[in-house]
């Protein structure tokens with residue numbers, strides 16, 4: 001997975017430039033609560049800080065197309081807390097011609113964020 005995709009269409013992949021109002025950030029992302037897709041223990045948990053942030057997290061379901069979790073919106077619009085997201089991918093053909101069943105993977109995000117006062 002690429003870590004260098006720019007945030008917000010800006011010409012930066014540097015999170016502290018993309019989110020200048022964020023002072024500190026801690027993210028714990030747990031996916032695959034049922035353990036169906038994880039090949040090894042712990043593969044479904046990611047920790048990130050402002051310095052190690054990536055634009056999105058990929059879905060562990062190998063059949064999932066266009067899935068994963070976009071972290072940018074979460075960082076822009078959410079306050080600290082625990083949030084649950086469905087993967088919005090689907091188990092279609094790789095060419096994307098047939099839309100298959102929706103991916104049933106889920107992401108739990110534990111977010112601690114502090115922002116500069118506006």
Ligand SMILES: [Zn+2]
Pocket residue numbers: 059060061064065067068087088089090103104105
């Ligand atoms: Zn998925």
